[in-house]
Amino acid sequence: LIELLIVIAIILILIAIALPNFLEAQVRAKVTNANAELRTLETAMASYFTERGRHMADGFEMMQVGIDPSGGYPAGGEGSNIIYSQLTTPVAYVTDIPVDEFQVARSAVDSAGNGAGARSEALTHYRVYSEGWKCAAAGGSFNGESCNGNLTFDPEQLYLGNWIFLSPGPNGQHNYGEWAMARTVIQEGSPRTYNPTNGTRSHGDIVKWGK
Numbered sequence: 001l002i003e004l005l006i007v008i009a010i011i012l013i014l015i016a017i018a019l020p021n022f023l024e025a026q027v028r029a030k031v032t033n034a035n036a037e038l039r040t041l042e043t044a045m046a047s048y049f050t051e052r053g054r055h056m057a058d059g060f061e062m063m064q065v066g067i068d069p070s071g072g073y074p075a076g077g078e079g080s081n082i083i084y085s086q087l088t089t090p091v092a093y094v095t096d097i098p099v100d101e102f103q104v105a106r107s108a109v110d111s112a113g114n115g116a117g118a119r120s121e122a123l124t125h126y127r128v129y130s131e132g133w134k135c136a137a138a139g140g141s142f143n144g145e146s147c148n149g150n151l152t153f154d155p156e157q158l159y160l161g162n163w164i165f166l167s168p169g170p171n172g173q174h175n176y177g178e179w180a181m182a183r184t185v186i187q188e189g190s191p192r193t194y195n196p197t198n199g200t201r202s203h204g205d206i207v208k209w210g211k
Helices: 001-051 058-063 081-087 131-137 177-181 184-186
Strands: 127-129 163-167 204-210
Touching: 001 081, 001 163, 001 204, 058 081, 058 131, 131 184, 163 177, 177 184, 177 204
Parallel strands: none
Antiparallel strands: 127 163, 163 204
């Protein structure tokens, strides 16, 4: 019996040593996969723009032109199947819509408001924002051609990109990574984006943006 207890104790010690390393490796693998999928979406967006001469509409733009982007998902969609269907039909710029393994952002990184940054578990894809969000952030509305309204700033001057895909990353918090393409944030060192050198589960969203 004593020998059995010793064996069990040794096994438990080995598990305690190995488990953290296993979990760390699992997170790193998810980060690698997320970056690969975001590069795939980047290529799809470039192809879409080349063929259509405009960027894929996000939920903000869809609502302005009378299209409900939610499709059974929470209002606004953010990354709903309806939004992503622009990359799959009638032309398949991607074969499958990638699933964000870090998608459930249960809170924001700050106290911007009750529930700010939280995300429904119904949404499984990467958040996507394009010119509709850029315009809305400035206080305007994008009708598919121009940003109109009483703007608080010029979105074309502030943002270096026209679209962005993002994931809350390993820490499970929405770090407002959509602002990672803002000129001022980039000049400050882009603190809203994930960097594994700060730790496997460090703060920051995983993002991919472009023009």
